[in-house]
Amino acid sequence: MLFNTSNFVTDAAAYTIDAGQRWILFLDTMRRRGLQYEEHIAQSAPHVLDYDADLVCDGRELPRPVNYILALILPPPSVVVDESKRPFVIVDPRAGHGPGIGGFKADSEIGVAMAAGHPCYFIGFLPDAMPGQTIQDVAHAEAVFLERVISRHPKAEGKPCVIGNCQAGWAVTMLAAIRPELFGPIILAGSPLSYWAGVKGQNPMRYSGGLLGGSWLTALTGDAGAGTFDGAWLVQNFENQNPANTLWTKHYNLYSKIDTEVERYLGFEKWWGGHVTLNAEEIQFIVDELFIGNKLACGDIRTADGTSIDLRNIRSPIVVFCSKGDNITPPQQALDWILDLYDSVDEIRSYGQTIVYAVHDRIGHLGIFVSAGVARKEHDEFASNIDIIDVLPPGLYEATFEPKAEADANPDLVTGDWVMRCEARTLDDIRALGGNDLDDERRFATAARVSETNLSLYRALVQPWIKAAANPIAAEAMRNLHPLRLQYELFGSRNPFLSWLEPTANQVREERQPAAADNIFLKAQDMVSDHIVNALDGWRQLAETMSEQTFRAVYGSPLLQSAVGIDPSSPYRPRSAARSKLHDEFVQKRIGELRGGFGRGGLLHACVRALLYVGMAREGVDERSFEAIRRLRKQGEQARRMTLSEFKSLTREQFFMLLIDQSEALRTLPDLLPPDHEARDAAFALVEQVSTARGALSGEAAGRLEEIRAQFEAAPPLGANPPGNLPIAARRRA
Template sequence: MEDATKQPGANTGLWQDPPWQESWQYAMDAWQRTVLFCDVLRRRANQYAEHNLSSAPHVLRFDVELVLSGRALPRPVNYGLVRIVPPADIEVDPRKRPFVVVDPRAGHGPGIGGFKADSEIGAALQAGHPCYFIGFLPDPVPGQTIEDIMRAQAAFLERVIELHPEADSRPCVIGNCQAGWAVMMLASTRPELFGAVIVAGSPLSYWAGVKGANPMRYTGGLLGGSWLTALTGDIGGGKFDGAWLVTNFEGLNPANTLWSKQYNVWSHVDTEAARYLEFERWWGGHVNLNAEEMQFIVDELFVGNRLATAEIVTSDGVHIDMRNITSPILCFCSKGDNITPPQQALGWILDLYRSVDDIRAHGQTIIYAMHETIGHLGIFVSGKVATKEHAEFASNIDLIDTLPPGLYEAVLIPRSSETAAPDLVLGEWIARFEPRSFDDLREMGGNDPDDELRFATARRVSEINLGLYRTFAQPFIKAIASDHAASLLARLHPARLPFEMFSDSNPFMAPIAMMADQVREERQPVSPDNAFVALQDFMSKQIETTLDVWRAWRDQSEEQLFLAVYGSPLLQAAVGLRASDEPPRRHPGEQPATLAFIRARIAELRARMSEGGLREASIRALVYVGRGHGMDERQLAVLRRIRARHKDGFSLQEFKRVLREQSLMLLIDEPAALAALPSMLPEGTEERAAALAAVQEVIESTGEMNEEVQARLDRVATIFTGGTAKPAIVRGPSAQARRRTS
């Protein structure tokens, strides 16, 4: 029988069913979704309580074994080193360098680096590397400082090195977000502990940014400096509540915080609940810092920006200078990151060095990888990023470790049917490292001298206000502060209160669980074609747009206020700064001590220009031919095969040392370095021919030979044959044939 509720033409146009029927279907669905959403909030709150009751709460997906507790060290800290137990289907090679992932202590608990199977830890395990994790407990040890944490992490790395005596290199250390600057500080003072450093979404140059896009950098100045940090620590009884840091992050995107995140769960509650609860387990796991730790972070980094200019000095008088890092540094950042924009992740390079040659003169290799769209958390949380960027970094860590000194960008090229030498490619992407200049960094945008003066003024104002607070207000605040009041304020914090309100401890939530069970049994989801669903989505977009407009107005107003206040000549003069003076902060690359170091290094390498034999000559020739052309993973694969064919092959560390020295010699005086090659070559033409063939095989492995590279290869061929005749260079397919038969 024909449905009497149908009307002629009801299935055309906006309405799929009669309006009254669609409205009833939507109302029933919306009510059921609301009940289920409330149950999700209840489960989230109970999960929060259970998570916080754990003795060592974390969100690692992998099983772990405790290796060393920071509480057992001479200067105890709340950090610890654990070994990641590989899943049953993954086998690690103890001869490969271990990976150590350090999680950020920025308000959240540990584990985000191993939050999913497809993660930084998962990528390292898939590549066959032993993996370790440095995490922390929710509460700091009383009196611990940032220096104590540095010493503890050094002890952790020493233990990892002890456990892997057969490893082909020192550990590769990954520092996420706020852990990035901590890792860089340690690598600056203990460079011998590191095989490579990867910092993901890590701010290192805090004043840097682009006008109209990065408002978070103005926060310290608009609050009058770090006095508020000191006040918060005093009210907290000597602890700084990490929930305040989380609140700062959430304030960057009010549309997502106040509406979109919850709306997405409510509107797709049947499918989104599990993902939401999994993420909220980490996002709501707030941790504390000692007041002294947070004060150091704000004074020296956030407001002071002293790390990027080597102005931080340890208690024993050691300058923390990132130019001391001898391992390759890979900075992974994203244009879509509003917490650590590319300028903050990479600006330290322009602060510390005068040019790429300056980087090379220090024997350093600096690489940056740029994602176009991913947000801050996605850099070390997204499974897509883990299976692409982090998987390629882990698979090609040896290539990263052997790049000649200089500045590079990591570019991932998809493998296709037209890819040359596909047998040399490990995954679905070809990792290529292309040389870059300082102009490439400057094109990203940044501060002008007036902006630098404004931030320097904000730093001076912060120091003055902090001094006033400590003199006149701090003694009174400490006298009235109590642990009970601090605990009560923490529970009432806006970032924690929703968990308390929706947990089972709230008697009004008792019926929700039963109602949710009943709804699941009688669930009647509405059709996605329902007109009211379209109206619902339309209204949601309007709310998001309104909040986005408000955010844009707020950010613009804050920026204009900061620029106007700290750009005032009167205020600048009052704090002892003038626009006509020298730059408001020092640039170590221009310091006499740095120049003296470079001159001494140049003199040493000039004196050794003719030292070495066929091995050193071959590496020098290889660097000369490939200079300015970049390297990719296929070339390293060829080098490995060549090394395997020779029983006298040397270690990766020795190869890295020779490669860097030969690169610097070519940088200092290329004509002299080439002129010295004949004296380094043996008399036998057979050995020379074999070495030349090896150089050619590496260069041609990518299938790309431009005119400059061809001319350099021809020149090397002339040198290796004694200048009597230019040999016939075998190109293209024959080079691939050699690889197939090797």
């Protein structure tokens, strides 16, 4: 094939003009980013919410002041909020960035919750912590916030649904363990609760604390900051996880798509660059108790009054949303706390706990609560079907989603574009995701002991000198010189060498000449970019491999383990939450109470027991079944008077009866039915309608429905009776 010199020269000329223009527009975007950064940090309460909001409660005015606030999100004119629906409260993470990411666009957690008719509140924070503020103070403030929300919605069916994003998730669960009465369902989006968990070769961030020698460096940073920890260091940790994106891809994507990508880039950078601070005591608690100590799931964290924080005290359903593509909070860190707390699904049920988890295949950490696609699918389904989750029988479930277009049966019962189904799971399903072996647990326990030792040495030998030398002026200068802040400042209004950029960029936009998509130099540019990305990814993988091997070698040393009091030769049992004999006694007492109530109740109790018996054979709940129940509740006078909370209590009582003694629960079922055959027929028709809402029954489920038919003394199914296509009551008379 002959080389076409004419095309080569033409493409070169076009690419040169295009590349030069793109470079000027790229620099101008950096300038706009710098100006946006200056404007953002100059605000007294910077945020990136895309909604108007009214302040409800200012945490700075509480007896124990904190820099947190509670705001009511004002719905757009096109959105109608139903005051009878439970409110949603979105809590953003204070992990180095400012607040608002949970609602910075229409397709967001806040957006889909309001679209489903729920009132929405937002718990955010100001850039600087209040003097002396602690994590426990923040928890007390959030409790006050939830009390305010509950008092503002007396007609709501159910307590608030609280969404905790990333680090806000562990804060929400800690509060829910202390004040369970304040919470409806809890949604944890990308939230780590089991900090040592992960898979070898895949989750390197969990080794960071051990490789740095523990939390002494955290203490040093807080002391050098005169008691203030710069959240930019936390953002830097995120950046370090993906050097290819940090050093190249993020900016190359902007440069290569400069005509379409600018606004999206600036919108994200407004949040990404809004760094906040924490008190040194706050970050020390987070690192010591959670990230290195891993004390949350095993109940080793105590409040100031000595109360142990036991996550088994949570009485609300917990929804865990995580992703295999998340290198910050992998599924193991989001889910393995369940293995730490419970030995079986039966034990989960004994605490009356409902846990639903959903594992995305590929979305990254930020995408869990930022991606528009995730908002339109998972978060939309959670918001639309939150009442289903609230009344699910206790146990462990996985939420799965199938397109509505593939739902052949009763698509009119589907509220969104997806059908959510909660399938029963066991602890083995969580173990199948991978995790640590006993040697890994011993290594992390060794790292935690080493951290405690190094921190004590630092406090005894170094800390007094650092505190004596530190002062607020020097600390402020250090924060301003942080590399992540400098990259914004260098392109800000105080740079005199950029005065030419804005008029030049405006002229370029008027004279823009993008190269054709088939330009050979554009293709070469993409090839070079791919090589750079591959090289940086290779560097990352090498660094991660070396980090993991170093951690395993150092903290797997029998000598080091022995030195910190961990016997390397004895069997090691991972720390787990203590078992309570008092709880066991309570369960036995409750079982006795339930046994005495098998024959007590009425027609509604019988219908719920029947539905549960049939549904248990399918080992899952489909949103269509619940929507059918919701519509039937509106028709029945007794069911209409029953609140969602009462219906939840009734459902759980009947479910536990079936678990305790299924044969006795079925034997006594006719005792709950009225003598009127027509009433029984009508009741069975409702049971049949709900049971088949997700499709025709087969196998064991179909057999169970026939058992219930016999218990209700209903007629046999159509086709089995000569009179043919007649209503149930007519078939009985026939």
